[in-house]
Amino acid sequence: GQHYIYLSEIVSSGDGNLFTYMLMDSHGDYWLGGENGLIHIDGTAPYEAEWFRQDSDRYPLRHNHIRCIYEDSSNDIWIASDGGVARYDRRKRAFDFYQVQVDGSGKNANWAYSILEDRFGRIWIASYMGGLFICRKDNLEILHHFNEDSGIGLNVYLMQDGGNDCIWATCSNGLVSIDINTLEVDGHDLYADNMICLDDHIWYSISGKLHRYDISEKKST
Numbered sequence: 001g002q003h004y005i006y007l008s009e010i011v012s013s014g015d016g017n018l019f020t021y022m023l024m025d026s027h028g029d030y031w032l033g034g035e036n037g038l039i040h041i042d043g044t045a046p047y048e049a050e051w052f053r054q055d056s057d058r059y060p061l062r063h064n065h066i067r068c069i070y071e072d073s074s075n076d077i078w079i080a081s082d083g084g085v086a087r088y089d090r091r092k093r094a095f096d097f098y099q100v101q102v103d104g105s106g107k108n109a110n111w112a113y114s115i116l117e118d119r120f121g122r123i124w125i126a127s128y129m130g131g132l133f134i135c136r137k138d139n140l141e142i143l144h145h146f147n148e149d150s151g152i153g154l155n156v157y158l159m160q161d162g163g164n165d166c167i168w169a170t171c172s173n174g175l176v177s178i179d180i181n182t183l184e185v186d187g188h189d190l191y192a193d194n195m196i197c198l199d200d201h202i203w204y205s206i207s208g209k210l211h212r213y214d215i216s217e218k219k220s221t
Contacts, residue, residue, distance in 0.1 A: 033066030
């Protein structure tokens with residue numbers, strides 16, 4: 001069976017939210033992000049909730065549109081949003097935002113779409129109109145920037161860790177794979193609205209249809 005829980009029961013408010021990303025972290029807490037901010041629900045009774053929004057004095061955000069919620073190997077919670085990248089400070093119960101920008105070119109991650117950590121402990125940030133960034137985890141200092149000449153383009157929408165030291169990304173140039181050791185980019189001549197990496201395949205959707213891409217054969221079915 002299904003158990004329905006109304007949002008008003010959680011936040012004691014009649015306001016709504018179109019959820020686009022949800023996560024249960026290692027503490028058992030729930031994170032519900034969407035187009036009207038981010039709701040954090042404590043995983044232990046009495047299940048207190050915090051609603052982070054632009055218009056909130058107690059739980060402020062830079063932008064209400066949450067694109068991605070991610071927990072790294074240190075159990076820190078990160079968000080990618082239309083207001084940039086932020087990390088949750090559990091002590092302050094607040095988000096610390098970072099300015100990720102390339103000196104000179106001005107390319108930045110102010111519109112961040114996706115975020116993940118590789119096995120070297122580096123943070124990867126996908127952005128709109130800024131390209132793809134690899135940063136130090138402690139302060140988000142830029143270690144490498146994939147710009148418009150990298151084969152990726154400036155619009156990067158989604159990333160997945162495919163294992164075998166490979167990051168997959170959907171971008172303005174289509175689906176690409178990136179070797180995290182050499183940072184070489186390989187294009188795969190297909191476009192995807194969404195995707196997930198599973199074993200030796202990429203499952204992806206495009207125009208309402210589901211396809212499977214065989215990585216070794218570079219063939220889609």
